[in-house]
Amino acid sequence: MALTEDQLLIVESVRQFAQDWRDGGGLDDLTSDDPVPVPPYDALAQDLGMAGLGVAEEYGGAGLGLEELALVVEVLGAACFAGPFLSTAGLATRLLQAVGDDTYLPRIAAGAARFAIDPTGTGRTVLDGDVATDFLIVQDGALYHVSADDVAPTFVPVVDATRGAVDIAIDRATKLGVLPPRALNECRVLLAAELIGVAQAALDMTVAYTKDRVQFGRTIASFQAIKHRAADMMVLVEEARSALAYALQVAADNPDSDLGEGAAIALSTAADNAFKVTGDAIQLHGGIGFTWDYPLHFYFKRARAAKGWLGTPAALRAAIAATDFADEQAEFAPELAPFRAEVRGWMADNLSGAFAALKHRGGPGDEDAFPDERKVWEQQLGNGGWTSLSWPTAHGGRDASIEEQVVFFEEYAAAGGPGRSGHIGTTLVAPTLIALGTPDQQDRFLPGIKAGTDYWCQGYSEPNAGSDLSNVRTKARLDGDEWVIDGQKIWTSNAHESDWCFVVARAVEGTQGRDGLVYLLVPLDQPGVTIKPIIQMTGTSEFNEVFFDGARTADRNRVGDVGAGWKIAMATLGFERGVSTLGQQMLFRNEFDLVVRAAKDNGTYDDPLIRDRLAKMWAGLKIMRTNTIRTMSDPANAALERAALMAKLYWASWHRDLGALAMDAMGGNADRITGGELSRLQRLFMFSRADTLYGGTNQIQRNIIAERALQMPKEPRGDL
Numbered sequence: 001m002a003l004t005e006d007q008l009l010i011v012e013s014v015r016q017f018a019q020d021w022r023d024g025g026g027l028d029d030l031t032s033d034d035p036v037p038v039p040p041y042d043a044l045a046q047d048l049g050m051a052g053l054g055v056a057e058e059y060g061g062a063g064l065g066l067e068e069l070a071l072v073v074e075v076l077g078a079a080c081f082a083g084p085f086l087s088t089a090g091l092a093t094r095l096l097q098a099v100g101d102d103t104y105l106p107r108i109a110a111g112a113a114r115f116a117i118d119p120t121g122t123g124r125t126v127l128d129g130d131v132a133t134d135f136l137i138v139q140d141g142a143l144y145h146v147s148a149d150d151v152a153p154t155f156v157p158v159v160d161a162t163r164g165a166v167d168i169a170i171d172r173a174t175k176l177g178v179l180p181p182r183a184l185n186e187c188r189v190l191l192a193a194e195l196i197g198v199a200q201a202a203l204d205m206t207v208a209y210t211k212d213r214v215q216f217g218r219t220i221a222s223f224q225a226i227k228h229r230a231a232d233m234m235v236l237v238e239e240a241r242s243a244l245a246y247a248l249q250v251a252a253d254n255p256d257s258d259l260g261e262g263a264a265i266a267l268s269t270a271a272d273n274a275f276k277v278t279g280d281a282i283q284l285h286g287g288i289g290f291t292w293d294y295p296l297h298f299y300f301k302r303a304r305a306a307k308g309w310l311g312t313p314a315a316l317r318a319a320i321a322a323t324d325f326a327d328e329q330a331e332f333a334p335e336l337a338p339f340r341a342e343v344r345g346w347m348a349d350n351l352s353g354a355f356a357a358l359k360h361r362g363g364p365g366d367e368d369a370f371p372d373e374r375k376v377w378e379q380q381l382g383n384g385g386w387t388s389l390s391w392p393t394a395h396g397g398r399d400a401s402i403e404e405q406v407v408f409f410e411e412y413a414a415a416g417g418p419g420r421s422g423h424i425g426t427t428l429v430a431p432t433l434i435a436l437g438t439p440d441q442q443d444r445f446l447p448g449i450k451a452g453t454d455y456w457c458q459g460y461s462e463p464n465a466g467s468d469l470s471n472v473r474t475k476a477r478l479d480g481d482e483w484v485i486d487g488q489k490i491w492t493s494n495a496h497e498s499d500w501c502f503v504v505a506r507a508v509e510g511t512q513g514r515d516g517l518v519y520l521l522v523p524l525d526q527p528g529v530t531i532k533p534i535i536q537m538t539g540t541s542e543f544n545e546v547f548f549d550g551a552r553t554a555d556r557n558r559v560g561d562v563g564a565g566w567k568i569a570m571a572t573l574g575f576e577r578g579v580s581t582l583g584q585q586m587l588f589r590n591e592f593d594l595v596v597r598a599a600k601d602n603g604t605y606d607d608p609l610i611r612d613r614l615a616k617m618w619a620g621l622k623i624m625r626t627n628t629i630r631t632m633s634d635p636a637n638a639a640l641e642r643a644a645l646m647a648k649l650y651w652a653s654w655h656r657d658l659g660a661l662a663m664d665a666m667g668g669n670a671d672r673i674t675g676g677e678l679s680r681l682q683r684l685f686m687f688s689r690a691d692t693l694y695g696g697t698n699q700i701q702r703n704i705i706a707e708r709a710l711q712m713p714k715e716p717r718g719d720l
């Protein structure tokens with residue numbers, strides 16, 4: 001989201017205020033036995049004039065929308081600011097606006113009223129009520145108001161000392177109007193934003209502390225156990241951010257939607273994650289984290305209290321499941337409707353006749369299905385111009401935006417498009433050659449990839465070079481204008497179906513690690529190459545051993561300089577972890593639907609635990625897509641680097657969990673093999689165990705996150 005300069009100034013001044021308050025010992029004065037002090041809130045509301053940020057200008061406010069308000073409450077959440085800002089400037093403002101109030105909004109904007117909200121309609125444990133001048137009560141879908149003077153609030157000590165509570169008698173409240181469901185859901189979105197601030201601050205404090213604290217003669221940040229936990233904390237924070245971004249996107253795109261699903265996804269994720277992150281923060285601090293003087297416990301307690309305020313995470317997920325997983329978001333990118341229609345029409349016209357048998361076949365764990373027919377299908381896609389969709393027009397592509405690619409993959413998945421035989425060529429080799437190859441290489445290789453006539457595989461891993469990829473032993477030596485290659489690759493996907501392999505080999509005698517490597521394009525149909533399929537746990541063979549015994553390739557098939565192989569290999573890997581997975585993620589939606597179907601067919605859909613897990617997976621789907629789109633649409637945005645770095649770990653773990661859930665959803669039929677063939681869900685269950693390995697294992701992803709995003713000390717290795 002792009003903020004105007006004025007809005008940026010507002011966010012910045014609130015940030016400064018919150019930081020000063022926190023640095024000035026704002027949290028030190030708080031106890032569970034006393035109301036929170038009012039002066040800081042009044043300073044924010046009156047002196048800085050921030051109470052009316054979300055109030056319409058006609059009532060004296062700044063008229064900020066939900067997105068901007070979310071930014072402001074996040075900033076205050078990061079300071080764990082104690083005072084009824086969220087309740088007044090956030091929640092009360094949204095609720096009052098929803099019922100068309102014109103009495104209290106001007107008072108809020110003037111900083112003359114402090115509000116507390118009772119979303120339960122019981123008058124019990126009303127948060128922020130300790131300092132409230134006014135109360136809003138939600139009961140049976142209507143909004144009521146009562147003044148503090150009329151209800152004699154009774155102070156109630158609560159665990160979270162940053163937000164005092166009261167009990168009130170609500171029988172004297174006045175009805176303000178019927179509340180549209182969206183209003184309370186907007187409140188949930190704002191609470192989610194505050195919790196993101198809370199979690200981010202706990203993470204930041206933790207990372208800083210671990211870089212400082214020395215045990216066993218080194219900073220504890222250098223221990224991998226600490227780095228990986230910190231990386232997981234960061235993933236939780238970024239997951240919550242993408243959940244919030246999803247909700248805000250739905251809110252912006254669909255003014256008529258009640259925001260039930262988006263808000264439930266945002267708040268259930270933020271509340272669970274903030275609680276986990278703040279708890280982990282205490283753990284990584286050791287004893288100091290358990291003290292009253294160290295501020296972490298305020299964050300931890302606030303995160304806990306938020307879980308019970310506007311709906312528990314489990315209740316919010318139950319609400320998602322109760323909709324039977326109906327999509328709330330209107331069609332993605334409505335401005336691309338003509339393009340969507342084009343893809344849909346093409347798929348309907350072409351994935352028919354002889355190709356109809358390929359529908360839903362050849363995906364992960366099913367690669368042995370119709371290998372030859374799927375190559376013909378790839379050619380059909382090539383004729384339609386879809387294999388080169390994202391390539392620049394100068395190279396025969398359509399220069400499609402990320403949004404267009406998403407639309408293509410959505411429609412491809414919706415039509416049951418089969419697993420793509422050409423994906424390594426189209427999404428790994430082609431972008432590498434376009435970015436780093438010679439014009440001659442582009443001319444020779446791109447047309448065959450585009451046409452679906454040339455197939456490729458990736459020759460990186462070796463028996464002794466897995467995660468530590470730079471340990472490759474395969475040798476390449478120049479003989480005239482040809483390279484001679486000796487060595488062995490392993491786990492090479494699709495080698496048995498491929499014409500070419502891109503091989504990382506050691507070209508400079510005596511070098512080690514990343515130095516002295518070369519990146520060669522090697523034809524596989526030659527005497528020096530032997531390919532032996534390896535049977536996987538699915539019983540099928542998607543990967544192979546590839547032996548090079550004096551295999552040859554021309555020097556003009558070398559990408560980059562001799563010695564620059566590492567750089568090229570990493571560029572390809574960047575594509576592997578990025579755009580290339582987009583299509584795969586769209587297929588996840590089909591798989592999710594299948595799991596729901598299986599739960600219904602096998603009677604497990606009524607099990608609340610299965611429904612809770614399904615709702616979590618559903619949220620994950622939305623989060624994953626939002627995360628992918630926001631990072632890929634704006635790759636130069638440094639603020640999104642963390643979200644980009646978590647993508648592989650996130651989708652791989654999500655898919656693994658879906659595989660496990662698929663089996664549990666099948667209940668008593670899970671292990672039964674019918675008709676001598678594994679079902680799609682059984683294959684999913686098994687193959688998803690590979691997702692957390694290839695393309696950099698989950699542990700390597702955590703190393704990368706800890707070192708690049710959190711700048712924790714580097715591992716001795718950890719190259720892939």
Ligand SMILES: Cc1cc2nc3c(=O)[nH]c(=O)nc-3n(C[C@H](O)[C@H](O)[C@H](O)COP(=O)(O)OP(=O)(O)OC[C@H]3O[C@@H](n4cnc5c(N)ncnc54)[C@H](O)[C@@H]3O)c2cc1C
Binds near residue numbers: 459462491543718
């Ligand atoms: C289905 C599938 C398809 C594949 N396709 C290809 C392909 O087409 N081309 C190709 O080149 N490769 C491919 N691979 C190989 C894949 O990239 C490797 O399996 C992966 O990089 C891990 O290497 P490894 O198997 O040697 O495991 P190892 O590196 O030996 O790892 C073993 C365990 O140790 C952990 N570990 C290793 N180093 C560290 C560290 N520094 N810190 C913490 N933990 C660590 C790992 O996370 C893992 O849990 C494929 C793998 C699979 C499963």
